[in-house]
Amino acid sequence: MRVLIVEDELIIAQDLSQTLRRIGHSVTDVVTSGEAALATVARQPPDLVLMDIRLSGAMDGIEAARQIYSRWGVPVVFLTAHADDQTLREALLAEPWAYLLKPFDERELEVAIAVAAYKHRLERRLQASERHLRTTLTSIGDGVIVTDPQSRITFVNPVAARLLGITPEEAIGWPLARVYTLIATSTGLPADSAPHHPDSANGLPPSVTLLTRNGERLQVEHTVAQITGEDGVNEGVVIVFRDVSERQRAIQQLQEAKRRLQTNQSLLEQRDQAITSLGILAHTLNTARSRQEIYAAIITAGASLLPEYRGSLLMYNPDTELVHPVGHWGEPLVHRPVPRCSCWGERRWALSLASDNHICNFIPNGLLGERMCLPIRQLDEVIGVLSLYHPDPAHNSGYQLAVMITELASLGCSALVGKRAATVNSRVEASEG
Template identity: 35%
Template sequence: MDSAGLSDQPYVSAVRSRIQIVEDEQIVAVDIESSLNSMGYDVTCISKTGKDAVLCAAKDHPSLVLMDIKLKGKMDGIEAAAIIRRESRIPVVYLTANTDMAILERAKRTEPFGFLVKPFNNHELMSTIETAIYRHRMEVRLQESEQRFRSLVENAADAFYVCDAAGRVVDANEAACQALGYRPEELLSLRASDFNPEISAERISLLLDQAMAQDGPITLKGRHLRKDGESFPVEVRITSFVSEGKPLLLALARDVSEHERLVSELREAVRKVNSLKSIVPLCVLRKNLSNAEDIQQGIRTHHDTVMSKGVCTECLNAFKEDVGKAKGTYLRPGSESQSSSQAQPSPRALPK
């Protein structure tokens, strides 16, 4: 057993990670380096002071730093670890022979990835290193995933906002701020009921329970209220998730003002078409139109003409000619000698 308490039993790391050692006792540092090499790790450097540890970490960017808490010089291991975590985001495992609770509490505030209390053996060393590296990789992946999600949310055209179980807005994207007319800090001080009066705290709680119980999102329709008092129609899709042990509602709100305008225009167009039913039939019958495309073309051809007696002027005049021809065909025998003026129908007798 050496001075650090390391056994000679070999362990081999599955992935060749790079480790930085920060230890001011040369013999202990060399023993740790030898053990790490036997387990398949690469040692990037051995630092004796906190200042040197910070510089080496920034230059070499190792997979993990083994940091002795008590170091010579003005900067101890805790202060050096805090700088490395803040500037280089490298995981740190503390080495210490001191179990003083005050020191440990101070060390915990730097978010270490583990503690090794001297003396320790190779199994303890390797298991601590592997656990810390794995945890760090998972945290990096989670942070990258959160950043991608945040980027998608922030660049989305639709409004996203997150509410807690009491209806308080705990997060929102830029589109939500613009849609509602609030600055980000203002929106985060509101409750959902401030811009959606139909959503009370009780309903938020019910929606949260419902969203957690079902697989797909909940879709609601309503109106949102802007800061200036103007309201607008929205369609809201709601789902739930858990953050730090607390259930939250994620709402995607889409302004459907344009959609409702188009629906209104379509309904008005249908109403106008229906109002032409008293006008179209005579024209359609006269032209012997049967299919929908021909009828629509007939409507387009005649809709701007001057209307008279339920038929356009062009078809009315043709209709008069048809009536005159029909009357001439059905004259009584012996009446062929009537003058043309007598055979023609009186204008007063024809529909105008």
């Protein structure tokens, strides 16, 4: 511990300095007056000051100690050879952390320093606790009213004053009922006679209606705690209340955040499922050896990725010059071969027949909703379409997935042609060899 010695008798000061170093402390300085002590602490605050009460100069040790603690918070241990009542009373007014009568031995000094250090730590903790409590009371968002045993108001915090429509000063001494009257929100009866059941939604007490002095009605939640003295006598009550709309907003925000989280989790799960299904489709199309395998893979992927849609796969047959249904999920949109229409080969997306007068051969007439007809190509030639329908015109969430399915299907059909050409070439080469 760093110790400042304030002692005008140099021999005593030197002996004290040696003793302090011997018991494990360091001495920051040795001064002989109160004024010098203040200057030294201001320049380099120590952990503790050993202060002689009787000092030379205009300022004695008691006044110096009072200023040192009030300005820098450094604890002071008094040293004095005077034990008269007057000196003790004056010293106690300065609230010393310890008091040593000269002459004292090394053990007494060590104990005094330890006691002073311990008391200083406790004092700092108490001050920190008081600061925390003061900050909490200043920033608390609830209204607080305190009354005496006769239900007269003794304290109102700013939040309570604002909600009640009064000033904290004017309410002091008023009867509580003059500014704070509660009725049950559901029945209009006095709140004290209403049954108390926890709110089933959140486990909190039910809200009540506060009738304020200016005639307003506020829904509030409140608690009442009795102030009881050590002898068990009622000393008043503390009422804490809040506008319920704050809690309702918090609950709504929490519910909205939860809903967004669930939505995001659902979207992530859907995305992961889509990636998996598209990967399986790409692999199946890459290894397919026939058109039938490609058709089956497209239908399987469509049913997995677009289950809310009705989907039909239609392929063009040049021998009949008709478009034939080769697979579907949900209820089929086309039951028999149909001619190609003007949307053949286009990527068409119509929200409803009301906004599109085109009569599509690939979707039954009269279906109002989201309609899609997406082309499937083999190399540069359109060989089929994937026809999709959803009854909600504003649904339109499956378009990108449908496009990816048809693009992969086009790649698969084109790759199948390449595989067949390679097989034919290998057979020709084998026969020529």
